[in-house]
Structure formats: structure tokens, C-alpha cells
Amino acid sequence: MTGFDKDWLALREPADRRARDTRLLQTAADLIERQADPHILDIGCGTGSTYRAFEKKLGATIRWSLFDHDETLLAEAEQRHGSQGITFIRGDLNDLSVLPVDGVSLVTASALFDLCSPAFIDRFVRRLKEAGAGLYAALNYDGVIAWTVSHPLDEVVTTAFNEHQKTDKGFGVSAGPDAWTLLSNDLQAQGYQVTTAPSPWLMDVPDAALQHLFLQGVVEAVADRGTIAKSELQAWHQFRLHAIGGAGSLCRVGHQDVLAFL
Template structure:
């Protein structure tokens, strides 16, 4: 299968994979592990799986055998995920099944038989109604859910620049934009998911899981900053001229290993007391 249309996004996912792995909350996995059945293979449904980075991070932290069902709308990303299956903590085999589908239409029936539902970097790309549907499906399955790395609108730079706050606000507004009739929740998504689980009577635990990007992540910092600023300017075109010098300063500092950025995310574990 030709993956040309997928490659730029897949390259971005590969670039950020280690930062994602470093940021995710290990202590939530420690809380989750005793709740998982050990008398049969663990079935994990991973929503919006991309190239399978969540499976590669989580499967080695859980006992096996495991069977992961990966959901994504992009067949090229699913092909890449199948090419790199993980191994369980005890060395057991991990099998992968892929499903090309719209995860916002899933129901509890679709998740029947799941031992765990997971997602990473997903919630902030959904609308309020879509989060309600995803949460209802998870709650209806009666199984724990682990949602990692939801953007929460907290970005700090060292050294700081007077334009940081204005650009960050424009980026957050872009995250909340309306696209094809869908009004995205962006940085409000994690809190909306917690509220939705609470309405279903499902306990939740939240951890702050920021990226901490420094000199050793210079390539990721520069790529992230370029996309972050581009989204802000798309939302506020008046920023284009005013941020030209800002962009040069920030990119020079990033590539020179002189910039540190903290990008806020939250991880959410639902269904575990």
C-alpha cells in the first residue's frame, strides 16, 4: 500500500514518540495493573492509535499475553502499527488487530470483551458530543480506560519572550475552532472527559504529564514550535508580521540547544478507585 499521504504525519508521530513515552504517567499504570484479569489474554482497545505508540509504551508494562485492537481512520498509519508489534512485560506474545473506523461512533457493544480501553493524544481533537459518546461507550463496557496526553493549554518557555502569551492564547483558540461543523474542545477536553465519566458514576484520576523539551530534543522542539506558531497565525492572521522575528529567535534558540519548553498535558485513568 502506498503511504505517501500518511508519511508527514507518521514522521511527526515518530519524532514525538520518545517525548510521549517520557511524559505518560507510570503511576496510573501501577494503579491499573491489579485491576486487569490475569486468567485470560488481556484485550486492549486503543482508540485513534496512529502508528501504535501507545501499545509500544503500555504493552511492556503489562503482563501477557495481550491482544490489542487498534482503531484509526488512516490505513497507512495502521499498516505501520502492524509492522512494529510490542512484547508484554513477561515476554509473552502481543497480537495486533487493526480496525479502520470512526472512533466517535463506537458503542459499548463495540468494546464488548475489552479488558482495557486506551487512547493517546486524542481527546483534545474531539467535540463535546464526541467525548460524551466515547465516555458512554467506555462506561458501558464496565472496564477501565486510560487516556493519555490531552493538551491542556499550558505552555512555558525558558527564556521567556513577551509574545509567548499572545501566541499561546491564539493557539488555544485554534484548538477550539469549528471545522466542518465540529467545534473542537482542545484544551478543555480532559476536563470535559472527567465530567462525563463523573456523570456516569465512574471514578477518575488525573495526572499532569507535560512534555519537557530541552537541548536533547532540539529537533522535536523546532518542529513542535513551527506547528504551534503556524496554528496560532492561522487563527490570528494579524500575528504573521509581528511574529516573524519571534519565530527566528525561537528557532535559532531551539536548534542551538538554548531553549526549554514545557508543554502541558493531562493523563486520565477512569474506572479504578
């Protein structure tokens, strides 16, 4: 899933909100509130979901900058929050020299680092340390998908999907499900105190629309790998679509949140 349209982001935001580890989110907010003149930079901000997740936990005096390379998403964020004294910045994270991180207390991100390559993560952590900023990176996909109603192909489908997660998503060959571990290890190596916590999506009947789109993305990614016969993949897809909304039918998609402070 490399195209991030605002409808997809809007659809996933309630599941993301429920999934975020509340303790890590609150700890990040508490640490920020204690700093003099705090400034938060949200990278890969999309339409501003991380800003919204923090909004009620932080005082109105906190300065925010929202950074993304996508003009449309940034415009949507500005339309929703433009009156709240936020700075909106368009830029490409691949060029870390333009990332306005100096003087920032906390960099935030969500659903971003699993798109990034190990080399980018390494460069990013060095830049973060140079600036002396903390990091709250939520909702990094961790490679674990489970359904309460099982199908014999679940494991091979998940394996193929995870392989696809490790293709280029705009930052070189992506770390995919390994990103959160690499990120945590790099941060620790740079002297950060790191806390991680699981933040899985738990999709039930009310999340049927999200489940449909998620399955569509999985099937497209797996078809792209070409490791499962088309007819088998179609049968799996039909089984999964049919199971949505069935009694006791839950889908769990694993994510991990990472919080790091110096």
C-alpha cells in the same frame, strides 16, 4: 496539527514516553493484570505508541485491538507488531456503533481527546459505561505552554494557538485544552473513579527537532487565526528558533493523563 504522519508521531514518541505519568500507567497495568481474560482496545492508535508504552508492563497473554481510521498508520502498526497476536481494525470513531468495545476491559488512547468535540466526549463516555470498560487516556494537551527564556508575545501566541485548538479536528468543534476536564467530569458523572496527573513535554536540547516542528505547527495555527501581525509572528518564531539549544532554554507543553475505572 490534524495531519498525523508517521514521522511526526515517531518524533514525538520519546517525549510522550517520558511525559506519561508513570504511576497512572502502572496502576492501569496492575488493574488489567488482575482481570480474567483482559482485552485492551487502543483507539486512535497511530503506529501503536500506547501499545509500546504498556508492552513491558503487561504479560504476553493480554489481548490487544488497535483501532484507527488512517490506513497508513495502521499498516505501520501492523508491520511493527503484526506478529504479536494483535487485532488491527480500521474504522471511524465518529461512528461509535462500530467501535468494538463490548467485552473490552480497558480502552486506551493517547493524544486523542483534545481533538474531540464535547458532544463526542459525552457520547463516547456513555458508550464506554454501557460496555463497562475502563479508560486510560494519556497526553491530552491542557493549554499551558511555557519557555524558560521568555518573549513578550508568548502569552498572545499561546492564546491564539489554544483558540486554534478549539476548531474542528474531525469530530466537530474540538474541546482542545478543555477536553481532559470535560472527559474527567463526564466519567465521574457516569460513576467512574477518576485519577488525573500532569504529563508535560519537557523539551530540552536533545529535542531540537521536535521543538522545530512543534513551533512550525504553532506558527501555522496562529497565522490561521490572523490575530497577530505577520511580521510580529515571524519575529517571535525567529526568536524561539534561535533560543532552541541555548543554555537553560527549556520548553514545557502541558498535558494531562486520565485514568478511570468503575
